[in-house]
Amino acid sequence: MFHYTKLDIFCNDVKKFADADGYVPEAEDICQDFSYPDTQFKGLKNWTQHIQSSVHATRSAQQKLHAWQNRL
Structure with missing residues (x-):
């Protein structure tokens, strides 16, 4: 876990x-x-997809x- x-x-994406x-x-x-709404990840499949995308x-x-940091 890290802060965006x-x-x-x-960080926008x-x-x-x-x-x-x-x-x-x-x-x-x-x-x-995490502090997600209780209903957002009811199943493991939803959480797994969220993690993969994240x-x-x-x-x-x-x-x-x-x-960007090494652009020069």
């Missing part, structure tokens, strides 16, 4: 996966550690941030 602001200006407090799940995280968006944002 860690990705600086590249990741924000949609964040909970009410701004924390984004990573591969090994469990739903109970991880993919995070990797993409990290790559963009890294490229």
Whole structure:
């Protein structure tokens, strides 16, 4: 779990996966550690899909941030 602001200006694609407090799940995280609405992830399948999408968006944002930081 990490706060989406860690990705600086590249956080927009990741924000949609964040909970009410701004924390984004990573591969090994469990739903109970987050502040999502109780009904959002009723089944494991929904949570698994959310995690997969979150991880993919995070990797993409990290790559963009890294490229931006090393642009000179």
